[in-house]
Amino acid sequence: xxxxxxxxxxxxxxxxxxxxxxxxxxxxxxxxxxxxxxxxxxxxxxxxxxxxxxxxxxxxxxxxxxxxxxxxxxxxxxxxxxxxxxxxxxxxxxxxxxxxxxxxxxxxxxxxxxxxxxxxxxxxxxxxxxxxxxxxxxxxxxxxxxxxxxxxxxxxxxxxxxxxxxxxxxxxxxxxxxxxxxxxxxxxxxxxxxxxxxxxxxxxxxxxxxxxxxxxxxxxxxxxxxxxxxxxxxxxxxxxxxxxxxxxxxxxxxxxxxxxxxxxxxxxxxxxxxxxxxxxxxxxxxxxxxxxxxxxxxxxxxxxxxxxxxxxxxxxxxxxx
Numbered sequence: 001x002x003x004x005x006x007x008x009x010x011x012x013x014x015x016x017x018x019x020x021x022x023x024x025x026x027x028x029x030x031x032x033x034x035x036x037x038x039x040x041x042x043x044x045x046x047x048x049x050x051x052x053x054x055x056x057x058x059x060x061x062x063x064x065x066x067x068x069x070x071x072x073x074x075x076x077x078x079x080x081x082x083x084x085x086x087x088x089x090x091x092x093x094x095x096x097x098x099x100x101x102x103x104x105x106x107x108x109x110x111x112x113x114x115x116x117x118x119x120x121x122x123x124x125x126x127x128x129x130x131x132x133x134x135x136x137x138x139x140x141x142x143x144x145x146x147x148x149x150x151x152x153x154x155x156x157x158x159x160x161x162x163x164x165x166x167x168x169x170x171x172x173x174x175x176x177x178x179x180x181x182x183x184x185x186x187x188x189x190x191x192x193x194x195x196x197x198x199x200x201x202x203x204x205x206x207x208x209x210x211x212x213x214x215x216x217x218x219x220x221x222x223x224x225x226x227x228x229x230x231x232x233x234x235x236x237x238x239x240x241x242x243x244x245x246x247x248x249x250x251x252x253x254x255x256x257x258x259x260x261x262x263x264x265x266x267x268x269x270x271x272x273x274x275x276x277x278x279x280x281x282x283x284x285x286x287x288x289x290x291x292x293x294x295x296x297x298x299x300x301x302x303x304x305x306x307x308x309x310x311x312x313x314x315x316x317x318x319x320x321x
Contacts, residue, residue, distance in 0.1 A: 017288040018166070020241070022158070025165050026300035030074055033307045037075035040314055047314035048077040049107040049133070049306075050099045054092065055085035059247070060111050067109070070303045076310055089119055093126050100128040106317055107133035107310035112183065124182075130317060133309040136182060145190050151309045156188035158301025159220065159241055160195070168218070168239050168290060171196035176213045178202045178229070178278070179222035184243055188220060209233075221278035227258040229279040237289040243298055244278030257283070 037047050049071050053064045064080055071078035081095060099108050108131045114120045129139040135151035143150050163170065175197045179185040189201045200212055213219050213233040221229050222243035234240060248254045251268060254276070258264055261282050267274045277294030285291050292298055 017240070017285045017291040020162055020166055020239075020290050020292045020297055022162055022292070022297050022300040025162060026158075026304040029161070029301070029304040030070070030307060033074045033076075033304070033311055036311045036315070040311070040318070041075060044318060045104065046075055046077050047106045047310050048079070048104050049109065049310045050102075050105045051078065051080045052083065052092070052095065052099075052108075052110045053080055054083045054087060054111070054114055057113075059245075060113075064111050067303055067306060071307060071310070074307050076307060085115065089122065092119070092123065096123060096126045100126075100131065105131060106314035107131055109134055109306065120182075130320075131313055133306060133313055134183065135187065135309075141182075141187070144187055147194050151312070152191065152305070153183055153187040154305040154309065155184050155222075155243060155298060155302045156191050157305040157308075158298055159188060159243075160191055161305070162241070162292070162298065162301055163218075163239065166290060170218070173197050173217040174215055175199045175218040175220065176202055176216035177220045177222070178209070178213070179220075179224070179243070181222065184222040185220075188222075192218075223278055225278055226276050227255040227278070227280040229284060230257060231280070231283045231287045234284050234287055236287050238287075239290040240279055240284055240288045240292070241298065242277035242279040242281070242292050242294050244276075245294060245299065246276050246278070247273060248276065249273045 040047055051064055051067060053060060068078040068080055083092060096108065099105050108127055110123050112120065114123065124136045125138060127137045129137040132140055133151055135144060135149065135153040140150050144152065170192060175192050177185050177189050177199060180201055180203045185201060189199045192199045202209055202212055206212060210233045214235050216238060218239045219229065219234060220241045220243065224244055226244065226246035249272060251259055257280050258276060263282060264274050264276065275295050281291065281293065
């Protein structure tokens, strides 16, 4: 028995919210990708994705492996270029430049995070916009904000697909997006605005963040702080989307509000690790109308959208001759 087994425990929650599972929808989208990739391969080489992985971060390695596996299952040729964490900026830029010039490569993805924000921005700028399948090049960012995107960033695209699939209305609704990253928060705010939602893009300087969230019909948590969002932050019946993914192997490393979850304790005891989001699922599920689980919510759709963008890039490049 774990030494913390006798501590106060939050019993299994009474779930009110509808779980927004992403796996089934992702598989449907991937079926479409398989068909599109097969059609391209029937007359030309199959779509090809090149992924750059810098460093030895275990989470990044796991993400890249899952993306490569999913691509190959859908008929996309995927290759991973691994570079050590100390790789000079010039070497990384040269590798990206080579991929830009390689006529066999349709899509390029640089796995984030990179060592510094300055390097990240420089890499974004170096990508060929026509191969930038995560929509991070300044040209693609501009097109997105003008309402005519070439590639929609994968995680925001997956979130919208999930909300649409469950018939969750956006027009005229208030949305709070917590986190202003280049890959999730900012593009998602633009997409929601284009869908006629009224959006508050929240961050570390936002005053009285819980009060802002309580005004929202849709709360999207993408801030990287495990269990930050509790029921007190969420209005009754709101939709809550959790983009965060945080891994714990010890109970004492978890935030206090998550330690009392019987569900998480059991998972930790059985598997030796547990993944949680930025939302206290057990607590928020009692008041929300809809909620995404972690894992199994947004994650599968992020990968599916990457595959869609790769096929789109391959098709566009072949049509352009």
